[in-house]
Amino acid sequence: MLFTDRSSAGRLLAQDLTGYANRPDVLVLALPRGGVPIAFEIATVLNIELDVLLVRKLGVPNQQELAMGAIASGDVEILNEDIVRDLNLSEQNIAEVAAQEYQELKRREQLYRGNGPFPKLQGKTVILVDDGLATGATMWAAILAVRKQQPTRIVVAVPVAPSTAYSQLADKVDEMVCLATPKPFYSVGQWYERFGQTTDDEVRELLIKAANPHQPLSLGTPS
Numbered sequence: 001m002l003f004t005d006r007s008s009a010g011r012l013l014a015q016d017l018t019g020y021a022n023r024p025d026v027l028v029l030a031l032p033r034g035g036v037p038i039a040f041e042i043a044t045v046l047n048i049e050l051d052v053l054l055v056r057k058l059g060v061p062n063q064q065e066l067a068m069g070a071i072a073s074g075d076v077e078i079l080n081e082d083i084v085r086d087l088n089l090s091e092q093n094i095a096e097v098a099a100q101e102y103q104e105l106k107r108r109e110q111l112y113r114g115n116g117p118f119p120k121l122q123g124k125t126v127i128l129v130d131d132g133l134a135t136g137a138t139m140w141a142a143i144l145a146v147r148k149q150q151p152t153r154i155v156v157a158v159p160v161a162p163s164t165a166y167s168q169l170a171d172k173v174d175e176m177v178c179l180a181t182p183k184p185f186y187s188v189g190q191w192y193e194r195f196g197q198t199t200d201d202e203v204r205e206l207l208i209k210a211a212n213p214h215q216p217l218s219l220g221t222p223s
Helices: 006-015 035-046 081-086 091-113 137-147 163-170 200-211
Strands: 026-030 049-052 055-060 063-072 076-079 125-129 153-160 175-180
Touching (some): 006 175, 026 035, 035 049, 035 125, 049 200, 055 137, 063 091, 137 153, 137 163, 163 175
Parallel strands (some): 026 049, 125 153
C-alpha cells in the first residue's frame, strides 16, 4: 500500500477506528511532528479531541537515524540496550544526546501548548498516532508516558510499520491498528508519495483548527 500523503493516510486510519467516534472519553494524542496531520484527520472524522504528546528519538552519535532510545513528556526515557551494547556507547554519549533532546522537547511543548496543561488521561481511551513506525522506540516511550496517567485503554494507530515493530508493540497495548506491514521495510517515507517534513507552524495551525473546527486553515491542509 502506498499512501498519497499523511492526511490521506489519516482518513484511511479513521475508517478502522469508527467505534471511537463521538465519544467524550476518547482522546487522540499525536506524536509531533509527522503524526499531527494524521491525527488531525482522525480526530476530525471521528469528532473526538486532539492533543499532542512530545516524544524525541535519541539518535546514535554520528548516526542520527539509528535510535538508541527515546524520551517523552513526563520524564520517560527508554534505551535500546542491544544497540547501546553493540556500539559500545558510553553513559556520557547517552547523557549528551538526551540533554539536547530534552531541551528540544521542552521547546516544542512551549511552542505547541504554551501555558496550557497536558490533558488528564486517567479513565480515558487514548489513541496514540504517528506517521509510521521504524524501530518502535519512539512509540514505546509514548506508551510508557501515557501508562503513567492510568488511562482505561491505549490504542496505537499508524499507517505503516515493519512486522517486527508491530509485533513488539501489539503485545503492549490494548489495540493496535496498522494499515500495512510491508516486507522488506526500509523506511517509513518510502510508503508515501509525498513525505515532506511537517513544520512547527503546521502543527500549531492544526491544533488550533482542531480546537476551533469552524476556523479555516490558513496554511492549507499539510501533507
